Amino acid sequence: xxxxxxxxxxxxxxxxARRLATDPALWRPxxxxxxxxxxxxxxLATDGHEAxxxxxxxxxxxxxxxxxxxxxxxxxxxxxxxxxTAAHGLVxxxxxxxxxxxxxxxxxxxxxxxxxxxxxPAVSLHVYAPRLASMTDYEEHDGVLQPVVTRTAxxx
Numbered sequence: 573x574x575x576x577x578x579x580x581x582x583x584x585x586x587x588x589a590r591r592l593a594t595d596p597a598l599w600r601p602x603x604x605x606x607x608x609x610x611x612x613x614x615x616l617a618t619d620g621h622e623a624x625x626x627x628x629x630x631x632x633x634x635x636x637x638x639x640x641x642x643x644x645x646x647x648x649x650x651x652x653x654x655x656x657t658a659a660h661g662l663v664x665x666x667x668x669x670x671x672x673x674x675x676x677x678x679x680x681x682x683x684x685x686x687x688x689x690x691x692x693p694a695v696s697l698h699v700y701a702p703r704l705a706s707m708t709d710y711e712e713h714d715g716v717l718q719p720v721v722t723r724t725a726x727x728x
Contacts, residue, residue, distance in 0.1 A: 647673075
C-alpha cells in the first residue's frame with residue numbers, strides 16, 4: 573500500500589472529497605475490482621484527513637457501521653450506490669441513491685450501510701477526519717442495531 577502524504581491542509585471531508593475527485597491521476601490508477609469482496613485502498617493520508625478509494629461490483633455492500641468518531645464524506649465516481657442510515661441505534665426507512673458525481677458528507681456519529689444494488693460496477697472516494705482509528709460493525713434486529721465487533725486501523 574502506498575500512502576501519499578500531502579502537506580497541503582484539506583478542509584472539511586466533503587470539500588476534500590470533492591476536490592480529490594477532480595484529480596483522476598490520484599485515484600484512477602488505484603481502481604480495481606475484487607469479485608469476492610469490496611476492494612478498498614488508502615490513497616492519501618495527512619495529519620488530519622485520509623482518503624480511500626472503494627470499488628463495488630453489483631451486490632457488494634458494507635455492513636451497518638460507524639466511523640469510530642470520525643466525520644466523513646464520499647463522492648461517487650462511477651455507477652450508483654444506495655445508502656441506508658440509522659440514528660440512535662434505530663434504522664431509518666430512508667433509502668438514498670447516490671449517482672455519479674453526487675457527494676455526501678456526514679458527522680462523527682453517523683451510522684450507515686452502503687451497497688451497489690445496480691447492474692454496473694461502482695467506484696467511490698471517501699475522506700475521513702480525523703483519520704480512521706476504529707470502526708464498529710452492527711447487526712440489525714427488527715430495526716434496532718446491535719454492535720457486533722469494533723475493528724481498529726491495524727485490522728484493515
